[in-house]
Amino acid sequence: MSGFSPEWLALREPADVAARSAKVLKSCEDYFRNHQSVAICDMGAGTGASIRAFAPLLPRAQQWTLIDHDAANLVEAKRRHPDIQTNVRDFASDPDCWAVGTNLVTTTALLDLTSRAWIDRFVAALVSKRLPVLCTLTVDDVLSVTPVQAWDDAVFDAFRAHQHSDKGFGPALGGEAAEYFETALERAGYDITADDSPWRIGRGELLRALLDGMAGAVRETGRVPAIDEWLNDAQAKTTLLVVGHRDVFAAPR
Numbered sequence: 001m002s003g004f005s006p007e008w009l010a011l012r013e014p015a016d017v018a019a020r021s022a023k024v025l026k027s028c029e030d031y032f033r034n035h036q037s038v039a040i041c042d043m044g045a046g047t048g049a050s051i052r053a054f055a056p057l058l059p060r061a062q063q064w065t066l067i068d069h070d071a072a073n074l075v076e077a078k079r080r081h082p083d084i085q086t087n088v089r090d091f092a093s094d095p096d097c098w099a100v101g102t103n104l105v106t107t108t109a110l111l112d113l114t115s116r117a118w119i120d121r122f123v124a125a126l127v128s129k130r131l132p133v134l135c136t137l138t139v140d141d142v143l144s145v146t147p148v149q150a151w152d153d154a155v156f157d158a159f160r161a162h163q164h165s166d167k168g169f170g171p172a173l174g175g176e177a178a179e180y181f182e183t184a185l186e187r188a189g190y191d192i193t194a195d196d197s198p199w200r201i202g203r204g205e206l207l208r209a210l211l212d213g214m215a216g217a218v219r220e221t222g223r224v225p226a227i228d229e230w231l232n233d234a235q236a237k238t239t240l241l242v243v244g245h246r247d248v249f250a251a252p253r
C-alpha cells in the first residue's frame with residue numbers, strides 16, 4: 001500500500017465516514033435544500049469517496065466532475081460511478097480548474113497538502129465566482145496515542161514538521177491549512193460552518209498502517225533516533241490513535 005493508492009484510500013474511507021462533522025455536512029445540505037440540481041467539482045478526488053459521502057446530502061439531480069492527477073484513482077472512480085466526468089489534471093499550478101456551471105467545489109483530505117500561496121489562489125478563485133465550498137478531513141496538529149509512550153512528543157513534533165514538506169504545491173501548510181483556509185474565507189465575507197472531525201482509530205489494519213506511515217515520515221526527518229523502538233512499542237500497545245482533522249462548509253453571503 002503506498003501514497004494515495006486505491007487500496008490505501010479504501011482502507012481509510014470508513015474512518016473518514018465516521019469522522020466527518022454532522023454539523024458541517026448539515027450546513028451544506030441546508031444550503032442546497034431548495035436547489036433542483038447541482039454540479040459538483042471534487043478536487044483531489046481519488047476513487048470518489050466524496051461522491052459516496054456527499055451525494056446523499058445534495059439534490060437528486062447531480063453532475064459530478066472528479067479531478068485528480070492520478071489516472072489510476074480516476075479509473076477506479078469511473079468504474080464505481082460510471083455517470084461521472086473525470087479529468088486527469090495536476091492543479092498544483094492552477095486551483096481554478098472547475099468547469100463552467102459548477103455550483104459546488106468539494107475536497108476530502110487534500111488541503112493540508114497545499115501551501116499558503118495555493119490556498120490564497122484557491123480562495124480568490126472561489127470568491128470571484130461566488131462558489132460555495134465543502135472541504136472535509138483536513139489534518140490539523142492534534143495527535144495522541146493511548147496508552148502514552150516514551151518518545152510520543154518527539155515523534156509527533158517530527159511528524160508535524162514532516163507535514164510541512166513540499167507535496168507538489170510548495171511548502172505544505174500541513175496542520176495549519178484548515179485554520180488558514182477558514183480565516184481567508186471569513187475575511188472574504190463567506191459564512192463559515194467549521195468543526196473538528198478527528199479520526200479515532202482502534203486496533204486493526206488502519207492503525208498498523210498509520211503507525212508505520214508516521215514512523216516512516218519521522219525517519220525521513222532524522223529527528224528521532226529511537227523511532228524504531230517507538231514503533232515497536234506503539235504497534236504492540238496502542239489501543240487508540242487520535243488524528244485531528246477539520247471540516248468546513250463555506251458559502252458567500
Ligand SMILES: C[S@@+](CC[C@H](N)C(=O)[O-])C[C@H]1O[C@@H](n2cnc3c(N)ncnc32)[C@H](O)[C@@H]1O
Pocket residue numbers: 004009043044045046047048049050067068069070073089090091092107108109110113168
Ligand atoms: C489523501 S488523497 C484523498 C483522495 C480522496 N479525496 C479521498 O478522500 O479518498 C489526496 C488525493 O489528491 C490527489 N492529488 C494530490 N496532489 C494533486 C495535484 N497536484 N493535482 C491533482 N490531484 C492531486 C492525489 O492523487 C490523491 O488522490
